Amino acid sequence: MNLVKQVSAASDVPLPLTPGQQVPYEYVVTNSGNTTLIDVNVTHDRVTGISCPGSTLASGQTMTCTGTYTVTDADGLAGSVTNTALAHGTTPGGTTVDSPPDSRTIGVATSLALSLTKSADDSRLYEVGDQVTYTYTVTNSGDGTLTGIPVVDDRATGITCQATTLAPGASTTCTGTYTVTEQDAGLGNVTNIAFARGQSGDTTVESPPDSARVDVVTNRPALRLEKSVDDSRPYRVGERITYTYTVANTGNTELSDVTVVDDRVTDVTCQATTLAPGASTTCTGTYTVTEADAAAGEITNVAVATADNGTVRSEPDRATVQVESKPCHGKDCKPCQGKDCHKPCADQRCDAY
Template structure:
């Protein structure tokens, strides 16, 4: 599908208009649970699905007692002892609960499912909730169930209190206080609001929205929406989370706003004895159980429906139906939150089940762009697009060899290759926007998932994303080196960098930065659109490289246009470095003069351990020098030693006019040998002028 635009602040305000109470026609809800469950967690045991993360004091009463967790998110563990209020006993598996809060003051808790689920066929979520046993009158605050854009991260709830962990909040409407954000990229927040403040826009709930709550922004006692199911729409940060609708017949700005719920969200349980068994506690809590179903039917005309079974003999009753906000995200993540303040309650959750609202294909794929960080409105060449591929096994059999292919993205990685029935996973891949995409004005790429079911290949329907692209200023870089050989310690590796202006504006101040190469020089530092230049640099292989077996270095080009720095996507190159024992020899002497017969010529030999292991028994042999001595005969990797020897010029050398001698270094009983090293000196032949031939010259020296 084509990527839908994400919601802006203005759009968030407009979405406040889609409310049943504003007189708009509400189509009938069609969503019903279909197929295998995507999530199915009872929270009755000593542990829970590890994909749920706790926030604040959320804990499992079925698990053994544990110490109170610290702030932020953490795994779900047991509850601490000495809770306030009529809570179910700890260590109670298989009769446990997810306890969001006990009845103490000022608690904020949530449980978060930070794993994307497909939204293309809608979603039906059912759960049991308990709100009861408060130590104050009225009880408070409530429980929220919320959905966010599954391309965003769900690592924390929104603000608590009247915002119920979904919406934003400026505490007490005090401008001196910190403005607390709502949940990241929220899509829909259903408040099961016992106290009633989630209904109103006090404390800047719905900030930036065109349509406001009927109760307005003022503080009200009592709270305006007691025993109310209130729905708030999309938001991000401190903007949005607009009031959409609620279970009331009064959408005017004049209260009271009476709830039309056919029962009480707050349960009648007031006591659970401290010595009650898990089974006894369960029986005492049964009258306070409420089963809630939140349904969103598939696009293009999604409908939100909320139904509740108060377990009063009347069965499940639809309490609210309203057009769902659009655009609908490609995927969802979800969570539950609850809080207490001056007023308190016990808040429990059980039996969470999530199904698609319409049938999914056996293997379903949703492709989306990650919202963390927020993507640009328009891409330019060189930008990287972080794609996510949400793969779901919607069939009744496990799938193996699950993978994703994309016609433009290579190197897609998945956390696993097998999927159980109903299981989802998110794979990732990155696409770099090209200059051709900029010229075309957009880029569309298509992906499919495939797997194997008991020997039968299974392929998902394709899913595509189209992104707008403008040429803009951009750079490209291609880095190269000779990768056909294995290098040794001390080798100098020449690198070539081809830098291209892939944008539509001139770039100046072209440079290349490499994490291992310094002093890179470029032939040109100003590039017209489409032009390129060649830059060069050299790297010297180190001992550590030999021990690692390779060197990978990364480079990026930079340039400037109108005061803005433009950086290319990085490019890397890997060369192999041998760790085998090796040795090198460099032989030198003074070759700037001519020597006479009888002169002693000193030679210097620099021997280097170019391998990755220590060398012993280092020696140098020279075909003309009988005694070469070395300062050191043991060399660590990368170490060098200096050896010396002397040669006496002969008459025979004078006849030839020069002397060339060849040397080799060796170690480890001659099993490690260097390449030969030669040196040539010039010898004077003046005797030829006096005697006419070299034989007479020999007589002169007798």
């Protein structure tokens, strides 16, 4: 018996082959002996279910059997597919006859590919200084093992991957972070692009890029002022009143040149004049009670906090204290002396003062 194995002449199989591709084979079997053969069949080390148009071949007769082989990922990794076939028959006397084996080797193209999916928590608004965490899913979508896999991002740094070698079909998860800047706040968002890279021998493979966007709150400077004073008692002329001011940065940007302006107090000083978002400082100032205050019976003053050369201002806050202004009567009066003198009794003062 003779056997010739070939790819079907009627098919248009593109070469080199690729994993998943079907290859139709033809097996041309010839009885080259001088006796009829029965139970004729073909076996193949890769193809099963080979069919023949008959099972008997007279001397000198030929028939063509067919079978189909599907190229595997392993063939892709090997770079070729080699398979061998044999024809078999039996003489009327029961003698088994085999053809010489016939082999064919066909090249298989290795398909190297990476894919990348990038994500971030885009359900919230980010502010300057916030850290965005990115997650990258890298998949080996080809048919060759890839090594030394990193993820490259145009914004995020410190990206780490759970695995850096991927077999065909395998995936890994990588993470990286990015800190939102003032410039991002000005743009209103952060959009960045990433891709994965891997090696197969001397061949470098890169995934298509993927991008993600998160929204950033624009600059929102704000100050809050709380003013306090001991208002549990009345004050006298010449007495110094101490005011305390708590200034908080309630915005999302750093503020500098923090000051407190009070319509009565001129010497307000603050422990800090630069405040990060969420930070606060304490300021203090004093005021000396005047005769006009005593005549009015109280002191109400108003303060505001400012920052960034006065471009940021808090809502005003006020405080009121009482001032003694007891009038003098009869024998309780005496000549006015010293700096504590005022004129509810003309030139005299009350002993109570």
